Amino acid sequence: MPASTSDLPRTSNPAQRALEAAGITRLAHLSRWTEADVAALHGVGPKAIRILKEAMKAAGQSFREETKKK
Numbered sequence: 001m002p003a004s005t006s007d008l009p010r011t012s013n014p015a016q017r018a019l020e021a022a023g024i025t026r027l028a029h030l031s032r033w034t035e036a037d038v039a040a041l042h043g044v045g046p047k048a049i050r051i052l053k054e055a056m057k058a059a060g061q062s063f064r065e066e067t068k069k070k
Contacts, residue, residue: 014043
């Protein structure tokens with residue numbers, strides 16, 4: 001995907017590929033995912049999560065809250 005159409009911050013190539021494969025091409029898409037689900041994607045490590053969280057915070061967004069199972 002051309003960089004001009006994505007507002008995702010730059011992370012490692014494996015993380016970028018994992019996000020793209022999951023259909024996450026914009027920061028707004030991340031708000032539909034829990035942090036744990038994004039972290040579980042193959043190629044997305046702790047540093048990528050930190051970078052994404054910082055970008056989301058700056059944009060006034062956050063990951064979806066975990067739902068507790070009863």
